[in-house]
Amino acid sequence: MLNIHFIVNPIAGSGKHRLSETLLQHYFEPQNYLITLKTSEYKSHASELTKASIQQHADIIVACGGDGTVNEVASLLVGTTIPLGIVPIGSGNGLANNLKIPTHLAEALEIIKKNQPTMIDVGCVNQRYFFSNIGFGFTAKVIEHYAASEKRTWRCYLKACYKAFWAYYKKETVVMVIDDNIELRNPFLFFISNSNVMGYTMSLTPKASLKDGLLDVLIVPNISRLKMMYLGVLLLLKKPHALKEVRYYQTTALNITQKGAPIFSAQIDGEWSQTEAKSTLVALKEKALNVLV
Incomplete structure (x- = not known):
């Protein structure tokens, strides 16, 4: 009998998902599956629930929410043999989109039922894991405004982008140094x-x-507002590299030092984060997480 634990963020996305124990019992036959549904009640609660599920010998742990919920659950599964399942009921669902996990509830549950794991790489920033991305500058400011909004909708995300766009030139001077050889003002x-x-x-x-x-x-260095808007168009076309100022490369690790601002602000998998650390080490763990796809 397969022991599957579902960790649900009840306010993810619109907060109107249909996930319930009754629904899960409809998809997972009681004679073959032992189903446990847990609901998070506050930030970081999903991590606590996941720790308990590991101690309860869950065979599969499923994150039901957006990228923030996935991050909390998956971070506890890195380096273990327990596969992560994803039911994308959040707003952005970046990792689920990359893994081609559908937002249609029945189809997402079918993937979990098939139980076919694959290994993926995991990012690490100052000992904290990320699975999709981390961002500084404009993207961090967008997520800061987005986190302050009452709802997690596309409209609220656009509002957050608008606020970050007009606030960009009002901030204090920040200098970021990458690997001691790239300096960005x-x-x-x-x-x-x-x-x-x-x-x-x-x-x-x-x-x-x-x-x-x-x-x-x-x-992307310090650019004019006109070029910011042009980059926004290129982003929608998935061609950000077409802006000549853009610098793009691949690496396995990098060290970032910040001068100027007392607080290091970033977005990590769509969640706003702040630290007083002046230096940030970003690295990669290859094939460190099992995910059902």
């Missing part, structure tokens, strides 16, 4: 990706792969 965007999808099917790194053992790095 007030970079518009500094993006490190393990996946080729950010969320809402958008991509800054369309060539990125979860299985190539490399991180994709995209840097």
